Amino acid sequence: MNEDRLAHAVVIGGSMAGILTARVLSDRFDQVTVIERDRLPDGPDVRKGVPQARHVHSFWAGGMEVVERLLPGVESDLLTAGAVPMNLPTDIAWLTPANRWTQPLPATQRLVSATRALLEWTVRSHVEKVANISFRTEQEVTALRLGPTGDVSGLTLRGRHTGTTVDLSADLVVDASGRGSKLPEWLRALGFATPEESTVDSFLGYATRLFEIPAGFSARWKSVYIQNAPPTQPRGGIMFPIEGNRWVLTLIGGGGDYPPTDEQGFRDFAASLRSPLLADVLGVAQPVSPIWGYRRTANRWRHYEKLAMPGRLLVIGDSLCAFNPAYGQGMTVAAKEADVLAGILAGCRSQADLSRALRGAQRAIAARAKGPWMLATGSDLRYPTTVGASQTWMDRVVNKYLDRVLAAVSDDPIVSAAFLRVLNLIDEPQALFSPRLMPRVLRSRSRNRPAAVSNGFVVDKQLTTTMAE
Structure with a gap:
């Protein structure tokens, strides 16, 4: 590894949070790889990994302001598609x-x-045109790997159909795998604590x-x-x-x-x-x-911002904070969190820059979810049967x-x-x-x-x- 440059970032999850994060990382890393457990459709079709996709989004x-700044022309393409x-x-x-x-x-x-399918496919179509972003589909992450300094140095993948495993090195890993994130299990396997959770379910x-x-x-x-x-x-x-x-x-x-x-x-x-x-x-x-x-539809916040985690690891989107989808906040919050990450990484050109930039990065990303969390849980607490808080x-x-x-x-x-x-x-x-x-x-x-x-x-x-x- 050349310690003077940012070689490789890996994003776990190819949904909206993951592909927008990949686009942000592409400005600072030589190569960005998106790992997705599903086969990504060739058009605006619903996929298994987004079970709520058929509903209003x-x-x-x-x-959209963030998306247009990162990927000019998305809105125009959406309108052209109907x-x-x-x-x-x-x-x-x-x-x-x-x-x-x-x-x-x-x-x-x-x-x-x-539809959610058209939104996601249109954004992904733009991301796929970015030269230094690649997708590895129908692959599951089974574990994180640590380097000699105790920072995350990569992960282990397993083909969903072949069962073949392979190690993938990375200078930064971002978990954007959504509500079903396995990160707590991977941290536990490495001897780290798991995050406390706040859940409000109406x-x-x-x-x-x-x-x-x-x-x-x-x-x-x-x-x-x-x-x-x-x-x-x-x-x-x-x-x-x-x-x-x-x-x-x-x-x-x-x-x-x-x-x-x-x-x-x-x-x-x-x-x-x-x-x-x-x-x-x-x-x-x-x-x-x-x-x-x-x-x-429960609101769930995994408080990684309070957790002592290995370095070179960040959590974003629903993996961090998942909102009741009734309020339509998830995709927009993911875009805003990716924008926060862009600001954190601005100016990073070396491994030393990255180490400095990542100090407090998880807290800054999590802070972007506080306002939407207050709105969503405040509304849900109006139902007398709500559990998790009063x-x-x-x-x-x-x-x-x-x-x-x-x-x-x-x-x-x-x-x-x-x-x-x-x-x-x-x-x-x-x-x-x-x-x-x-x-x-x-x-x-x-x-x-x-x-x-x-x-x-x-x-x-x-x-x-x-x-x-």
């Missing part, structure tokens, strides 16, 4: 827990709506189906979100437009009130929501897929204030813009408590009036759905 503006641009809040009919529909205020954020589940958007369909909205309002209203649903002239409609139930995956149960659950809007859509749209369920008096105070925020976003453009910056992971949640915003939020109660519905559609003409004759 959001790549928020804060994440992804749907959406302006927020203008293009969404959102029934907040305050029982208020959001108004079509001037847009302050933009996102591109697509027993939330999904049921999702794809629908063809009917010819002649017209509405002021492109997407619909009937938000869960625990503890009294644990049910909700969300529908986004995606490529192929389709809607992806996901029904959501918290506190163990899981949406069914049979035809009648799915429709009955939709009809039980606080608004019949999604149920009425089901009445006019043709299903083009089975109904898929998913219930593995609401403190501070949680209750914060949630009462956030109730006011959600009451104000429907028609206050300033509060709406501030909230959307937090939702899109541009600003930290603390931005909602600024001296400029708090007085507007605290005056919001007088505007908290229920939205009327009639004949399955919202009376507000801006939300009325029509079908051409």
